[in-house]
Amino acid sequence: MRVKIANRAKSIKPSPTLAVSAKANEMKAAGIDVINLGVGEPDFNTPEYIKEAGKKAIDDNFTRYTATPGILPLREAICEKFRKDNGLDYKPSQILVSPGAKASIINVLMTICNPRDQVFIPDPYWVSYTSQVEMVDALPVLLSTSESANFKITADQLEKAIEKSSTPKALIINSPDNPTGCMYSEQELQEIGEVCVKHGLLIISDEIYEKLVYDGQKHVSIATISEEIKDHTIVVNGVSKAYAMTGWRLGYAAGNAEIISTAGRIQAHTTSNVCSITQKASLTAITEDDGSVEKMRVEFEKRRNKLVKDLIQIPKVTCFKPQGAFYTMPNVSYYIKNNKHGIEDSIELCAYLLEKYHIALVPGLAFGVDGFVRFSFATSMENINKGVERLAAGLRALME
Ligand SMILES: Cc1ncc(COP(=O)(O)O)c(C=O)c1O
Structure with missing residues (x-):
C-alpha cells in the first residue's frame, strides 16, 4: 500500500496495560494458570x-x-x-x-x-x-x-x-x-x-x-x-x-x-x-444507592491492607501504601540492579515474571518510572495471595 500513516498516529504507542492483559489472556487460553494483576477495572459485576x-x-x-x-x-x-x-x-x-x-x-x-x-x-x-x-x-x-x-x-x-x-x-x-x-x-x-x-x-x-x-x-x-x-x-x-x-x-x-x-x-x-x-x-x-459502591470499597480496602502488608515482607521491596484507587507500585529496583539474569529494567522483569512465574504485572516504565511494577488489587484475595507468593519466588530466583 502506498498510503502512509500520519506522523501523529505513528508516534502513538499501544496501551501497555491492555497489552499485558492481552498476553495474559492468550496464555490462559493456552491452558496456563496465569494470574492477571494488570487489570484496570473492578472485578465486581455491575450492581x-x-x-x-x-x-x-x-x-x-x-x-x-x-x-x-x-x-x-x-x-x-x-x-x-x-x-x-x-x-x-x-x-x-x-x-x-x-x-x-x-x-x-x-x-x-x-x-x-x-x-x-x-x-x-x-x-x-x-x-x-x-x-x-x-x-x-x-x-x-x-x-x-x-x-x-x-x-x-x-x-x-x-x-x-x-x-x-x-x-x-x-x-x-x-x-x-x-x-x-x-x-x-x-x-x-x-x-x-x-x-x-x-x-x-x-x-x-x-x-x-x-x-x-x-x-x-x-x-x-x-x-x-x-x-x-x-x-x-x-x-x-x-x-x-x-x-x-x-x-x-x-x-x-x-x-x-x-x-x-x-x-x-x-x-x-x-x-x-x-x-x-x-x-x-x-x-x-x-x-440511587443500594449500598454496593460502599461494599466494593470496603472489599478493596481489605485487599489493599493484605497486599501491602505481604509485599513489604519480601526482602528489599518497599511499597507506598495507596490511599485510593486499586493499584499499588512496589519498588523492586534492588532486583533490577542486582539480579544475575541480565534483567535490566521493569519491562524485562515483567516479561520474566509472566513467562516463568505466570503473573501479569505492568512495568513501571509504562507509567514513566523504572524500578517499580504496578500491582492491581481489582482481583480476588486468593489471586492477590498467590500473586505475591509468585512475585516473591520470582524475585528470589533472580538472585540465584
Ligand atoms: C486515571 C484514569 N482516568 C480515566 C480512566 C478512564 O476511565 P473511563 O473508563 O471512564 O474511560 C482510567 C481508566 O483506567 C484511569 O485509570
Missing part, C-alpha cells in the same frame, strides 16, 4: 439495580439519538451529585457526558490545545494522558515525583516548570491516582491551584477514583478550593470505576461553559451522544 435500569431502557425503546451532551435528567443528576458529594455548583450547560472519562479528557484537550502547547503531567502518570496530549499535537511535560514524597508534585516544582515554558497551557492532575494510589491534601491542591490561576493554566482534574478512598479519608476536588480555581478547572469523572461499569462507557466533564460547549461541538462531530441505554443506567447509578 443489579443499575443493570435493571439498562434493561428497562431497552424495553421502553429508549434507543434513539439523544442530545449530544447527554440527556437533561442525567446532566441534572450529575449537577446534584457535584452539589452533594463535592459542594460544587454547576448548571447542566456546564456538563458534557462522553463515552468514558478517557473521551472526556481528549475532548477537553482538543478544545484547549494548539500545536506545541505544553501540558504538565505528574510522573508516574496514567498511560493515556501523554498519548492524548500528543494526539492533539501538544507537548506533554513530565513532572517527576519520588516514592519518598508519596509520588506527589509540589506547587513550587510546577511553578518552576511553568516559568521555563513558553507555551504552558494545562495541568492534568489525578487524585486518587493511577498508578500510585496517592492522594493530594486540600492544602497541596490549594497551592497547586493557586499556581495554575496565577499563570492562567487550565487544570484538568481527573477524579475517576473519587469513591475508592481508604482509611476514612475524604476525597477533595481541587475545584472546591476557591471560585477562581474552580473557574480554571475542568473536573472529569465517570461511572466506570465507582459502579463497576467499565464496559458501559460513560464519563463526564464539568466546568467553564465555553470550554464545555465547545467540547460538545467537537463531540457532535465525532462520537455524538453516549449510548442512550448507558445514559439511563448511569442516571440510576448516580441517583
Whole structure:
C-alpha cells in the first residue's frame, strides 16, 4: 500500500496495560494458570439495580439519538451529585457526558490545545494522558515525583516548570491516582491551584477514583478550593470505576461553559451522544444507592491492607501504601540492579515474571518510572495471595 500513516498516529504507542492483559489472556487460553494483576477495572459485576435500569431502557425503546451532551435528567443528576458529594455548583450547560472519562479528557484537550502547547503531567502518570496530549499535537511535560514524597508534585516544582515554558497551557492532575494510589491534601491542591490561576493554566482534574478512598479519608476536588480555581478547572469523572461499569462507557466533564460547549461541538462531530441505554443506567447509578459502591470499597480496602502488608515482607521491596484507587507500585529496583539474569529494567522483569512465574504485572516504565511494577488489587484475595507468593519466588530466583 502506498498510503502512509500520519506522523501523529505513528508516534502513538499501544496501551501497555491492555497489552499485558492481552498476553495474559492468550496464555490462559493456552491452558496456563496465569494470574492477571494488570487489570484496570473492578472485578465486581455491575450492581443489579443499575443493570435493571439498562434493561428497562431497552424495553421502553429508549434507543434513539439523544442530545449530544447527554440527556437533561442525567446532566441534572450529575449537577446534584457535584452539589452533594463535592459542594460544587454547576448548571447542566456546564456538563458534557462522553463515552468514558478517557473521551472526556481528549475532548477537553482538543478544545484547549494548539500545536506545541505544553501540558504538565505528574510522573508516574496514567498511560493515556501523554498519548492524548500528543494526539492533539501538544507537548506533554513530565513532572517527576519520588516514592519518598508519596509520588506527589509540589506547587513550587510546577511553578518552576511553568516559568521555563513558553507555551504552558494545562495541568492534568489525578487524585486518587493511577498508578500510585496517592492522594493530594486540600492544602497541596490549594497551592497547586493557586499556581495554575496565577499563570492562567487550565487544570484538568481527573477524579475517576473519587469513591475508592481508604482509611476514612475524604476525597477533595481541587475545584472546591476557591471560585477562581474552580473557574480554571475542568473536573472529569465517570461511572466506570465507582459502579463497576467499565464496559458501559460513560464519563463526564464539568466546568467553564465555553470550554464545555465547545467540547460538545467537537463531540457532535465525532462520537455524538453516549449510548442512550448507558445514559439511563448511569442516571440510576448516580441517583440511587443500594449500598454496593460502599461494599466494593470496603472489599478493596481489605485487599489493599493484605497486599501491602505481604509485599513489604519480601526482602528489599518497599511499597507506598495507596490511599485510593486499586493499584499499588512496589519498588523492586534492588532486583533490577542486582539480579544475575541480565534483567535490566521493569519491562524485562515483567516479561520474566509472566513467562516463568505466570503473573501479569505492568512495568513501571509504562507509567514513566523504572524500578517499580504496578500491582492491581481489582482481583480476588486468593489471586492477590498467590500473586505475591509468585512475585516473591520470582524475585528470589533472580538472585540465584
Ligand atoms: C486515571 C484514569 N482516568 C480515566 C480512566 C478512564 O476511565 P473511563 O473508563 O471512564 O474511560 C482510567 C481508566 O483506567 C484511569 O485509570
